Amino acid sequence: MxxxxxxxxxxxxxxxQEAVFWGSDVVRYGELLAHAGAISHVLRTCHGIQPxxxxxxxxxxxxxxxxxxxxxFSAGAVAVPINTFLKPDEVRHVVSDAGIRIVLSEExxxxxxxxVQADATALAAWNVESIGELPPSPDEPxxxxxxxxxxVLLYTSGxxxxxxxxxxxxxxxxxNVESLRQVLLVAEVDRFVLLLPMFHTFMLTVCVLLPLRTxxxxxxxxxxxPAKAMIHEIIANKGSVLPAMAALFRALxxxxxxxxxxxxxxxxxxxxxxxxxxxxxxxxxxxxxxIEGYGLTETSPVATVNPxxxxxxxxxxxxxISDVEVSVQDERGQLLPDDVEGEICVRGGNVMAGYWxxxxxxxxxxxxxxxxxxxxxKRDADGYFFIxxxxxxxxxPNGMNVYPREIEExxxxxxxxxxxxxxxEPDERRGERALAFVSLDEGxxxxxxxxxxxxxxxxxxxxxxxxxxxxxxxxxNATGKVLKTALRELVA
Numbered sequence: 001m002x003x004x005x006x007x008x009x010x011x012x013x014x015x016x017q018e019a020v021f022w023g024s025d026v027v028r029y030g031e032l033l034a035h036a037g038a039i040s041h042v043l044r045t046c047h048g049i050q051p052x053x054x055x056x057x058x059x060x061x062x063x064x065x066x067x068x069x070x071x072x073f074s075a076g077a078v079a080v081p082i083n084t085f086l087k088p089d090e091v092r093h094v095v096s097d098a099g100i101r102i103v104l105s106e107e108x109x110x111x112x113x114x115x116v117q118a119d120a121t122a123l124a125a126w127n128v129e130s131i132g133e134l135p136p137s138p139d140e141p142x143x144x145x146x147x148x149x150x151x152v153l154l155y156t157s158g159x160x161x162x163x164x165x166x167x168x169x170x171x172x173x174x175x176n177v178e179s180l181r182q183v184l185l186v187a188e189v190d191r192f193v194l195l196l197p198m199f200h201t202f203m204l205t206v207c208v209l210l211p212l213r214t215x216x217x218x219x220x221x222x223x224x225x226p227a228k229a230m231i232h233e234i235i236a237n238k239g240s241v242l243p244a245m246a247a248l249f250r251a252l253x254x255x256x257x258x259x260x261x262x263x264x265x266x267x268x269x270x271x272x273x274x275x276x277x278x279x280x281x282x283x284x285x286x287x288x289x290x291i292e293g294y295g296l297t298e299t300s301p302v303a304t305v306n307p308x309x310x311x312x313x314x315x316x317x318x319x320x321i322s323d324v325e326v327s328v329q330d331e332r333g334q335l336l337p338d339d340v341e342g343e344i345c346v347r348g349g350n351v352m353a354g355y356w357x358x359x360x361x362x363x364x365x366x367x368x369x370x371x372x373x374x375x376x377x378k379r380d381a382d383g384y385f386f387i388x389x390x391x392x393x394x395x396x397p398n399g400m401n402v403y404p405r406e407i408e409e410x411x412x413x414x415x416x417x418x419x420x421x422x423x424x425e426p427d428e429r430r431g432e433r434a435l436a437f438v439s440l441d442e443g444x445x446x447x448x449x450x451x452x453x454x455x456x457x458x459x460x461x462x463x464x465x466x467x468x469x470x471x472x473x474x475x476x477n478a479t480g481k482v483l484k485t486a487l488r489e490l491v492a
Contacts, residue, residue, distance in 0.1 A: 004073035037140030039071025051076030056103030076143030081199035088115035147171035165356030175349035193239035270399025324348035416444030
C-alpha cells in the first residue's frame with residue numbers, strides 16, 4: 001500500500017473530519033490534503049524532485065511536519081526526518097550520507113541549517129512557514145509507488161560511531177500500521193496525543209501514520225512544559241490514546257486526585273517501563289490500561305505489545321503484534337525453548353529493507369529474514385517476551401538510541417585524553433544517561449568542565465555525559481578490551 005494513497009483515500013472520504021488539533025486550532029483532513037498537494041507540486045516543479053529522491057524533514061513538532069511528510073510522499077520522494085537535537089556536524093553527516101538535495105525546515109532551526117549549508121552549498125532549504133501562502137492543490141496527482149519502494153530513511157546510531165539510515169518501505173510502514181490498528185483496537189473516534197518528537201519512529205508510525213490511516217485525529221501538544229499546560233491540552237482536545245515514555249507516566253501518576261484524564265489507553269515505549277511506575281500509575285488511574293511495547297527503528301518500529309484487553313505482565317514487552325513473528329535464538333540461529341535467554345529476533349513485513357548503502361551492516365543485522373535486535377531476552381510459557389540485557393552496548397537517554405562508541409570517539413579528540421570509555425547510569429528524569437571514564441596522557445592537566453563543553457559543541461545534548469571520572473588506567477582484559485562490567489561495578 002502506498003502510504004499517501006491510503007491517506008488520500010481517507011481525506012477524500014472525510015474532508016471535514018478533524019485531523020490535527022494544535023492548541024485551539026484545528027486542521028481538517030481536506031486542508032491537510034490540499035497543503036500536502038501544494039508541497040508536492042513545488043517539490044516537483046520548482047526543485048526537480050524525482051521519485052526516489054531523498055528530502056530532508058528538519059522540523060520541530062508542528063502541523064507542517066505532517067503536511068510536509070505527505071507532500072514528500074505524494075511527490076514519490078523519500079522522507080528523511082532529521083533529529084532536531086543534533087549539532088551541525090551530525091546533521092551534515094545525515095544530509096551527505098542520504099544524498100539530500102533539499103531540506104524542509106523552519107526559522108527556529110535556521111542557524112544550524114545555515115552552518116550545514118556552509119559546507120554543502122548545493123543543499124537547498126525551504127521554510128515550511130510559507131506553506132500557507134501556497135495555492136491549495138487538493139487534486140495534485142500522487143506519484144505511483146509500490147509496496148517495496150522506499151518511503152522513509154531514518155537514521156539510528158550505530159556501533160561504528162556514525163548513524164546508519166534504516167530503509168523503511170511503504171509496505172513496512174503500512175504493515176506496522178495495520179498490525180497496530182488491530183492490536184490497539186483503534187477506531188475513527190480515537191485522538192492520539194502526540195508530544196514526543198515526530199522525527200522519532202515511535203511517534204511517526206504510532207501517532208501520525210496510524211491515526212491518519214484510520215480516520216482518527218492527532219492532538220499535537222505544543223509543549224510538554226509546563227506540565228499544567230500539557231495536561232490542559234490533552235483534556236481540552238479529548239485525547240484518547242497516549243503513547244509516551246515511562247518518565248511521563250511517572251509524572252502523570254503524581255497528578256492531584258481531582259485531575260481526571262479523557263484517555264482510554266496509554267502505551268509506554270522507547271525504553272523499559274519500570275514495574276514501580278506501572279504500579280503507581282495503575283493506582284492513580286485504575287481502569288486506564290498502561291501497556292508496555294517494544295520495537296526498533298528497524299521494525300517500523302513496533303514488534304510486541306501487551307494486550308489492551310487481556311493479561312498485562314509487569315516487566316514484559318508483551319506479545320508479538322499481528323502478522324509479526326518474534327523468537328529467541330542462540331548464536332547459531334537455533335530457536336531456544338521457553339525461559340532460556342538468547343537474542344530477540346523479529347521477522348515480518350515490518351522489518352526494514354536494510355541500511356542505506358551499507359550492505360555489510362545489513363548482513364550483520366539479518367540472519368535470513370530474521371532481524372537480530374541485539375537485545376537479550378526470553379519468552380515465558382504464555383508467549384510473553386521479556387528483555388533481560390543488551391547485547392549491543394547501547395544507551396537510551398530519553399528513549400533515544402545512543403552508542404558509547406560515538407561519544408568515545410569525540411572524547412578522544414580532546415587534548416590530553418589517553419583512554420575513554422562510556423557506560424550508562426540510571427537517571428530519574430531521563431531514564432539513563434552517559435557516564436564517561438577517562439585516563440590522561442602523562443603530565444596532562446584535566447578540566448572536566450572544558451571537556452563537557454567540548455562535547456556539547458559536537459554532540460546532541462542528550463548524548464553528553466553528566467560527569468567524567470578520571471582513572472589512572474581503564475580496566476582491560478587479556479586481549480586489551482576495556483572491561484565495562486568493571487566500570488559499572490565502580491559506580492554500582
